[in-house]
Amino acid sequence: MNERQPVYEHSTGTGVPESLLPADAVDALAARVDGSVFTPSDEGYASETVGFNLRGGHRPALVVAAASAGDVQAAVSFAVAHGMALGVMTTGHQPFPARDNFLLLTTRAMRTVAIDAERYVAKVGAGAVWSDVVGPAQAVGLAPVNGSAPDVGVVGFTLGGGHSPFLGRRHGWAVDRVVSIEVVTADGVLRRVDADSDPDLFWALRGGRSNFGVVTELEIELFPLSSFYGGGIYFGAEHLEKVLRTFPEVVRDAPDDFTCSVAVMNMPPVPEIPEPFRGRTLAHVRVVGLGTDEETEKQIAPFRAIGTGVVDTIGRHPYVACGSVHADPEHPFPYEERSTLLSELPARAVDRLADIARQGVGGPVTILEVRHFGGALNRRPENAAPVAAREAAFGVWGVTVGPPEAVAAGYAELDRTMESMSPWAIGRVSTNFAARENSAEDIFGERDLERLRILKRHYDPANVFRVNNHNIVPR
Structure with a gap:
């Protein structure tokens, strides 16, 4: 099978998809990453694909449980090389339409948190949940603009807007309190972007989430509160x-x-x-x-x-x-x-x-x-x-x-x-x-959506990042 052909899968008769990816390509990917790689026949595949919402139903052809930003780069490059769509999951709280035949990238292992008390910011890994941040921040008398559930992922919550029932009315939406974003884009490049270095991509990620790349780390503001x-x-x-x-x-x-x-x-x-x-x-x-x-x-x-x-x-x-x-x-x-x-x-x-x-x-x-x-x-x-x-x-x-x-x-x-x-x-x-059947048109205003589509064309023209999100189709 030509490695650049689209990936297909068929049922084994047990409801479990059987990957038709070249075994040597999968082995090479597994050797390259620090985390784990699962095909549908591997032990651990089922548990890695299940999110908090048990009505998920995804059946990916390949799962990469990333442990580092380098793993994310490897997974993105693999998906692009093999014509695969790529979806990201940390906790899996939000319902999305079930999909087969894609590369699922999980970030649960990337739970690093570093508090900079002098700058009032936290650097938060892609797999961190709010309880990972609140405790260390409180140790120095600070608090994030967090959500109601301690076990919800920080990145998904924040880049989806992030309504905080604690600090929201005082400090606004969590997404407006993002200082910088580390992200792997469809070209496999690891970038750190902010309002000065790449204002367009920084704006698009803060709302468009995984439509524009896989976020590996956020830097967010903290506020004095105990x-x-x-x-x-x-x-x-x-x-x-x-x-x-x-x-x-x-x-x-x-x-x-x-x-x-x-x-x-x-x-x-x-x-x-x-x-x-x-x-x-x-x-x-x-x-x-x-x-x-x-x-x-x-x-x-x-x-x-x-x-x-x-x-x-x-x-x-x-x-x-x-x-x-x-x-x-x-x-x-x-x-x-x-x-x-x-x-x-x-x-x-x-x-x-x-x-x-x-x-x-x-x-x-x-x-x-x-x-x-x-x-x-x-x-x-x-x-x-x-x-x-x-x-x-x-x-x-x-x-x-x-x-x-x-x-x-x-x-x-x-x-x-x-x-x-x-x-x-x-x-x-x-x-x-947003519900399972909602689309990007239900979420964004017309002017914002038009700009997001134009930026999508620039950063992800093949629409690689189209699973586990409310997809923004390239203009």
Whole structure:
């Protein structure tokens, strides 16, 4: 087989793809990298291709578990030489359409983190998750613009925009706090880019993510912060409509140091869910205050007036406990998600959400969350990254969890929910909350997408990087 021909694969009859790549080429690649190389028949292939979302379903022809930037260069060069598409995965939280026949590059082993306390920055390897950064940063009294889940990958979160329910309203989108990016482009070259050295590629990566190359390291800003006042109040189902209608009152004219969201949660009756949540529907109020305890309590007083929560974790917490606010699940599971971005949340929209939540008690939608943006999230910095979500005041996101029949029913409900919000939607979705079937056209504004397509033609004209992302097709 000519090494430059496209790679094909066929089924072995067991559902496992059989690679038709030349064995000597694969062996040469394996000898060149510090990490591991897996073909479909190798032990370790299955575990390396599974992400946090168990509905992934990818069947790559080859997997390279990179341990260094050199491994990434080798994998990219191999994919280009063999006419293969290439996809990148770290934690595999986001659902993408299942693909066969490509080279999957995993970066889980590249979890290096270095804190520069004098410059207030962190250098973060491609495989690092937020818990890898928060702990070392807190050791010197600093905090990143991180997300709600400690086990989400830093690179994917940040370059997808990165809404932080902790520092976002004060410091903006995580992507706007990137100092530099180390990336391997389709020509196999390892580059370090920033706003001065290569402003076009730097801009494209901050939003376009793996469409333009494989990021091997980020340098991100840190901020002085060691604690917050907040946590969660879990109200019973009898209060969920009142909680939703109170939410706009609480966030209206809120200071930038205050962040709040509300999630309606249908908890399944399974042993993995602890009491007193198991088998219940709850309205979870999520609060983070960067000001004084008294200031935050004054802000959430309308929620306090509703009554006593089933569980109340509001208090002063060290920043290393930030993951407890949303209490995102720690273990992989199968799910699908939908979202929309709203320009406003008027009374009519709240009424619709309240009706949907009431009718959905005990139903197949596992979580339906409303997030408030505002503050620095809606301010456009100089040379702003292409993040359409900065035009939104609120975000609505939902997830359905479970076996295929439950997920199908929940997804249909989520479709109806997002459609009900269309009168106030901006017509875009956030990259990090985009669904499996969303496209680049759903994420970026027209002008940004046109520029991204032109830059894609320059940096990846063959569209090598077209798997595990919302693909930007070269102009």
